[in-house]
Amino acid sequence: MNIERIHHVAYRCKDAKTTVDWYEKHLGMNFVLAIAEDKVPSTQAADPYMHIFMDAGGGNVLAFFELPNSPAMGRDTNTPEWVQHIALKVGSVAELEAAKTRLQAAGIEVIGITDHTIFKSIYFFDPNGHRLELAADVGTPEMYAKLDACKREMLEEWTRTKRAPKHAAWMHDHSLHA
Known part of the structure; x- marks a missing residue:
């Protein structure tokens, strides 16, 4: 078997139209189906x-289900809200900074820019309570090789x-960067 890519990832939403409108407006995603x-x-x-x-983007599809006959959406209270999230790649730190400015101007609370050494990211929530991350890669081939090893x-x-384990502690302890 050869996995080519993710066909789609599906989550629940509170309201399909609100979700489409939000993702189009704030993340520039096209509604495709x-x-x-x-x-x-x-x-x-x-x-x-x-x-x-x-x-x-890139053949990736993010999908949602609105389920009007099911109980109201909740979240797993045993899992911290920072754990389960959808991370989307942007092309540069400049794009990341611009996205942060646009989101904040629209009244969306944004955490970051967080420096993960090999990428920088921001975090925020969609109208369904799903945590989103926008990430811009900044790592070097040497950094990726060190992590791979x-x-x-x-x-x-x-x-x-x-x-x-402390093998990759250098990623968040900037005094250890090699």
Whole structure:
């Protein structure tokens, strides 16, 4: 089997039209497809839905379901809100800075710009409560090679100890940058 790319990633939304309008206005995504059914094709459950698809660039699609007959949307209270998020790549730090300015001007609270050494990012929430990240890559080939060289060892140490391995501590401790 050869995975070519993500076909789409789907999340729930509170209101399909509000979601389309927000992603078009604030992230410049194009609305590419809508599917609505009274029965779920995979399970045959009677559960009407609106399924919307947004172009996230590069063949990537971000999709949402509005489910009017289901209980109100919530979130997993056992998972911190910073963990589950959708990260979208932008072309440069200048684009990231411009996006932050536009989002804040629209009244959207933005965290960052956060320096992750190999990329810089901002964080904010969509109208459904999904956390979004915009990221601009800034790493060097040497940085990526250094991270690649220790990934398995880090994973093995984490699996044994459940403590953060320090192989890549240089990413957030700027005094350690090599």
